[in-house]
Structures are given as structure tokens and as C-alpha cells.
Amino acid sequence: MAKRILVLEGHPGPDSLCGALAAAYVQGATRAGHDVKLLRLSQMQFDPDMGPGFKPEKVLEPCLAEVQAALTWCEHLVIVHPLWWGLMPAKLKGLIDRVLLPGFAFRYEPGQMVPAKLLKGRSAEVLVTSDTPPWYLRFLLWTPGYRAMRKQILEFCGFSPVRFRTFAPVHGSDEKKRKGWIGKAERYGEVA
Template identity: 60%
Template sequence: MPRRILVLSGHPAEASLTEALAEAYAEGARSKDHETRSFSLARMQFNPDFTAGYGGQQPLEPDLLAFQEAVAWCDHLVIAHPLWWGLMPARLKGLFDRTLLPGFAFRYEAGSPFPAKLLKGRSAEVLVTADTPVWWLYLVLRAGGYRAMKSQILGFCGFRPVRFKTFAPVRGSTPERRQRWLETARRLGARA
């Protein structure tokens, strides 16, 4: 059954390996007749600083409104991003801060310490590029950025399941290896 898939390249610079992985995923999804929409963080115009906080008013820029609409539209969200200092880039975190807002992504309810997850019924897949070897990332560093993305961002809003695929180490990788990674991303898109 065809799905509605939102693909976000979460690298703040254009023409990155991350963006190529996102595009390959979308190509794979379209090859199986899934409907896709794509966003590139590098091309989006918005203030990533959540200066007003939850108590203030900070109107959403047009790109943020379009992204929110696409999140509401999708069945499956794909985020491709580099791992910097164990986490996502700050601009990507700013996108989440500005768009996954109360009343859209979650809602606190009287008498409950836990919010209602307003984006339930959607799954997510996160494609991560890193210089850290995968085994070191999981066994030694314990993938803290992955846990935050899964539980405190996407899971908090209702995305389930949330799966990860790591492409690493990027530093020192050959063109052939990067081509294999693109093929893997295409296969993941075709299986979405």
C-alpha cells in the first residue's frame, strides 16, 4: 500500500552526503509508488532560535508552516543528518524547537504528567552520517543523540517505531563505499 513519506535532509549545508542519502531514499520510495515530499534544511529560511519559548509568541516563517503541514500529511518521516558532537546539527534542533509545538505535536492534559502525542500513527527513520565507527558509537558512547531523537523528540510526539541507520565512518571512506551507502538508502526507501 503506498505511503506518504516526508524526507528531510537535516544538514545545514547544501550538496552534502547527507543530502545525497535523503535524495536516494526518496528515489527508492518513489520507485515503489510511495508519495514523497522533500525538504532541505540548508534551503529553508527561518530563525532557528526559539527566543519566545513556550510562553511567548514567535510567528512561524513560511518554510516552517510548510514543514508543519508536511509533517501532518505524512505517514512516515525520514530525517537524514550528520552526527556532530554526538548530536544533530544545531539548526536541525532549531527546526524541531520551532515546529514541534504544543497543540501541533503534543498537548498537556490536566491531571496527567504525560502529554497527549498528537502525531501518533506515524513512523520515522533516521539516517545518520558519522565519523565515529558504529560499534564505538553504540557500545562505548551509548548513542545518546539517538536516544534523545527516539524518545525525547520523535517519540514524545507519537512517532513509533523510530529506526536508525548509521553510515560510518565517513572520514576516509572511498567513493565506492559512499556509492554502496546510497544504494542502501535507496533500498531502505523502497522498503518503507
Template identity: 50%
Template sequence: MRGKKVLLILGHPAGDSFCGALAERYRQAASAAGHEVQLLRLGELAFDPLLHRGYAGVQPLEPDLLAAQEHIRWAQHLVFVFPVWWGGVPALLKGFLDRVLLPGFAFRYRKGSPFPEKLLKGRTAHLLVTMDTPPWYYRWFQRMPALHQMRRTTLAFCGIRSLQTQVYGPLLNASAQRRERWLGKVEALAAG
């Protein structure tokens, strides 16, 4: 992944969260490895996260969402950093995806086919995910709904290929040493 254009999307509303620390460590390591990196903090964007009429009507994009689409067009590799809340992605991230990954930008419906034209083909992604649930429990008992949603029903639908997912948890009561090990894993991933 040498010399790529990388877009980090921080899906936690609070920038001072552990997700924020993961995003910042990834940004630093990827920049040091020679990648061009941009960081999009969803909690700092001004937009309505509701897609009020689905695709039945046109809902104009706010300036921050138009800029986000330009960042996605620019990027070769996307990194989504988010917590799992109630088994899924935070509402802010879901609303961002609903509003930005629109027909004509991320995909195009084809007449007579249930399968879309994938307009973001050629891009790759990493998912960096935190949770308070033990990851083994989330995988085997809860069946990883947020990860399936992101990898299969969102990113793959638009043509973005997920390369790797790293899950950090349980975050609740994790020691400073454990958190630093997780930050080291993110650093190694970004530099690789």
C-alpha cells in the same frame, strides 16, 4: 510501506553533502516504489532556529515553518537524514524541531498528568545518520545521544514511532565503493 506519503527532512545544512546524497537516493527509490515523496531541505528554509522564550511566549512561525508543519500533517512516514556533530544533531535540525514541534501541533499537555497527548500518533519514521566516529564506538562508549534524543525524547514524545535507524560511518576517508554500498542500503530501505 506501500503507497505511503513520505516526508524526507534533510537536517544537514549543505544539500551537496553525503547526507544530501542519501536523501536524494531515498527519494528516488521511494518514488519508484510508488510512494508519494516530499523533500524538505532545512538549509534552504528561512527561519530563526532559536525558540527565544521557550513556551512562555508565542513566537510567530515563519512561512517556511508553517509550510513544514503542513508537510508533517500530510506525511504518514518521516525520514530524518542528518549527521552527528559533537555527539548530537546539527543545530539547524535541533532549532527546526524546537520551532515546529510545538504544543498544540505535535503534543498537548494534559492537566494533572506528566504525560502529553501525542498529536502526531500513527506516523512512523526512519533515521539515516552519518558520522565520522566509528558506529560501534558511538554506540558502546558514547551511548548514542543523538539517536536517543531523536527516537525517545522527541519523536516518541509526539507519537511518532521509529521503525529503523541506519548509521553510516566512519564517513571520514570512506571509499567511493563503501559510500555506494551505503547508498544501496538506503535504496533498499526506501523500496521496501
């Protein structure tokens, strides 16, 4: 069954492995008959700082309004980003801060401890590049960036299920290894 898929390539620079993985995912998903939109963080110009918080609200730059519209449109969200210092890049975090706002992504209800999840009915997949070997990241570091993305961002707003795919270690990888990862990303798009 065809899905509406938003691929958010979350590397702040152009010409990255993340960009190649995102493009491959789009290619596979398109070939499988899905309706796919690709947005690249490196092409967006916005203030990533929320300032003092949710109030007073900042006016969204056009690229952030486009991200909100694409999130409303999609049935499946794919975020592709590098793992820097155990977390996503600061510009991607700034996009999340500015886009996943109260009234759009969640809403606090009087008398309720847990906010309403306004992006329910959507699934998510996160493709992460890292220099840290996957076993070390999972068993010794307990994947803190993954847990925050899953529990405190995506599931908090209603995305479920949320799946992670790790491409690592990037440091020291050769062209053959990277081509293999790009092929995997394309296959993940085909079965989205």
C-alpha cells in the same frame, strides 16, 4: 501499500552526503509507489532560536509552516542528518524547537503527567552519517543523540516505531563506500 513519506534532509549545507542519501531514499520510495515530499534544511531561512520558550509564541516563517503541514500530511517521516559532536546540527535542532510545538506535536492535559502525543499513527526513520564507527558509537558512547531523538523528540510526539540507520565512518571513506551507502539508502526507500 503506498505511504505518504516526508524526507527531511537535515544537513545545513548544500551538496552533502546526507543530501545524496536523502535523494536516493526519495528515488527508491518513489519507484516503490510511495507519495514522497523532500524538504532540505539548507534551503530554509528561519530563526532557529525559540527565545524565552513557548510563550509568547513566535510566528512561524513560511518554511516552518510548510514543515508542519508536511508532518500533518505524512504517514512516515525520514530525517537524514550528520552527527556533529554526538548530536544533530544546531540548525536542525532549531527547526525541531520551532516546529514541534505544544498544540501541534503534543498537548499537556490537566491531571496527566505524560502529554498527549498529537503526531500518533506515524512511523519514523533516521539516517545518520558519522565519523565515529558504529560499534564505538553504540557500545562505548551509548548513542546519546539517537536516544534523545527517539525518546525525547519522536516518540514524545507519537512517532512509532522509530528506526535508526548509521552510515559510518565517513571520515576516510572512499567513493566506492559512499556509493554503497547511497545504494543502501535507495533500497531503504523501496521498502519503507
